[in-house]
Amino acid sequence: MRSGGGFSCLNVDEGGGLHLPSPLHRRYQYEVYSSLKPYEGKHHGLQRRYSTLYLQLPEGNEYIVKLAQEIVKGERSPLKKVHRMISFLRNNCKYSLNPKRDHTLPPLEDFLLHSREGYCEHFASAAALLLRGVGMPTRLVCGFVQGEWNPLGGYFMVRQRDAHAWIEAYLPGSGWLPFDPTPTGEGEGPIFLLTTFYRYFDFLKLKWSRYIIQYTHDDQLRILFALRRGVMGLRLFPDLLSLEKVKARGKNPQLPYILLAGTASLFAILLIFWGFKKTKKRAAINLVGKPPPEISFYLKILKVLSKKRIIKQASETPAEFARRVGQQGGDLYPTIARITNLYYRVRFGQIPLTHQEKEEMGKIIRDLKEKVSAPSPSGRN
DSSP states (O other), X not given: OEEEESOSOOEEOTTSOEEXXXXXXXXXXXXXXXXXXXXXXXXXXXXXXXXXXXXXXXXXOHHHHHHHHHHTTTOOOHHHHHHHHHHHHHHHOEEOSSOOOOTTSXXXXXXXXXXXXXXXXXXXXXXXXXXXXXXXXXXXEEEEOOOEXXXXXXXXXXXXXXXXXXXXXXXXXXXXXXXOOSOOOOOOOOOHHHHHHHHHHHHHHHHHIIIIITOOHHHHHHHHHHHHHHHHHOOSOTXXXXXXXXXXXXXXXXXXXXXXXXXXXXXXXXXXXXXXXXXXXXXXXXXXXXXOGGGHHHHHHHHHHHTTXXXXXXXXXXXXXXXXXXXXXXXXXXXXXXXXXXXXXXXXXXXXXXXXXXXXXXXXXXXXXXXXXXXXXXXXX
């Protein structure tokens, strides 16, 4: 892969992911070129410490190993083992955005052995752990699929519904190769008129965001320089070729009007810039406003936990935070693990909380608040 752009610093993590070390304060334009051909050169193998990392299995994994061995029984080729796992999941499990769920069982066990219904995260997680169960290093990948092409602006519309999860399996001699175990979702296509309307709507929204919301200092300079070149190219005095001619003809009666028009134009430009700044500021305030209501329960619980000095770091995912709390001991881990599972389901699975789950979250928040406000054994809060 080769990339280029005006970045002062660009980091590459152990998994090959690219990211900037700090938040963006300006808009960047960059180009990335990537070859889709499999790696054909000599492969040096996966380092031992990474191999161990990508072979990890959860506790109580006996059913995973047993099922995985049954699926690939008699097969020696690593690539064919992957295809067998994918075929098993696609043929025996059903894709659903609202799957059946037995909350008395772990989600993966329920998916593989009971409900056999789930969305992309269920399929990808199951495929990754099944392949690890037969000794194949595998990792979960989350991102977005291609999206829908918008011919009006010549770009792909990538939306929240295009979020997806798949796997990468490590094959000796080839390295990390991507595989998608999720079956293709079935359903009717969108109505043509609605699709056309949405394309126009998205195109206008993109232009609004580009030239109003994300209007930057560089844009201001570019327009000012363009105006400067335009003004310099105007022949405001077509008959006055030199200062001597101006003096010879005496005072130009049109000069006051020209100066007045120039002053008015400059004032209009400044007024437009001021309006853009105010619009951008209001948009920024809206962006950092209240979080989406569907995940507010998780943020409320984090706020309560912070009062007990149990703070989620910005660099931690919710799952990593729950795991760290569990490693530190205490009786809060089951509660935080339950909350984290619901958060992931709501945030990425687009499945809202049921009425019973909302009541459960409300009770958890009240109980945590009582624990925070209760005096400690030493008599201090």
